[in-house]
Amino acid sequence: MATRTVTVQRPAPMDAPQGVVRSGAAVLKGMWIASRHFWRNFWGFVRGKPTVFTVQYPEERLQQPPAFRGMPVLVQMENGKERCVACGLCEWACPTDCITIYPAETDDEIERYPRVFDIDMSRCMFCGLCEEACPEEAIVMSHRVEIAAFSRRGTVWHKEDLLVPLRELETTRFPHIRRTYESPAAE
Numbered sequence: 001m002a003t004r005t006v007t008v009q010r011p012a013p014m015d016a017p018q019g020v021v022r023s024g025a026a027v028l029k030g031m032w033i034a035s036r037h038f039w040r041n042f043w044g045f046v047r048g049k050p051t052v053f054t055v056q057y058p059e060e061r062l063q064q065p066p067a068f069r070g071m072p073v074l075v076q077m078e079n080g081k082e083r084c085v086a087c088g089l090c091e092w093a094c095p096t097d098c099i100t101i102y103p104a105e106t107d108d109e110i111e112r113y114p115r116v117f118d119i120d121m122s123r124c125m126f127c128g129l130c131e132e133a134c135p136e137e138a139i140v141m142s143h144r145v146e147i148a149a150f151s152r153r154g155t156v157w158h159k160e161d162l163l164v165p166l167r168e169l170e171t172t173r174f175p176h177i178r179r180t181y182e183s184p185a186a187e
Contacts, residue, residue: 070142085111093133099119100118101114120156
């Protein structure tokens, strides 16, 4: 088998003065842009009309839009039980396999419930596919964003940690879900 040789054309090296001029021009351009923004923002601040949009988090917080997808949570009904029937569709729809469900049987009107419902937040990519797959509207993407932990073990959220009362979600996420996923032909 014959070997093939490829010749690479390398650009000619720059002269020292030409390289210094180009580098100096790039530095000066960057300094010009930075100083222009600084003075524009400074005079806007002096006039009482700041042009910089900065939120002093966590003292100030922005209102999240209804379509915002934060941490997935389980809906807790008024009677204190979870709405989930442990069908496993959210677990199946999750592309990162971060949801773990172990179903159990019950004597109530709901035939099954999740004995174990864990979400590994270190693997979750907040795509919302679990929310779309759920036929019971039992798992929804909340507006929670503060989910940091000190260890990997702390990023696994159990059923008790994920339960959010229905009344908290009625005003934020449910109107968006129902408007988005309902078919226009049904109306």
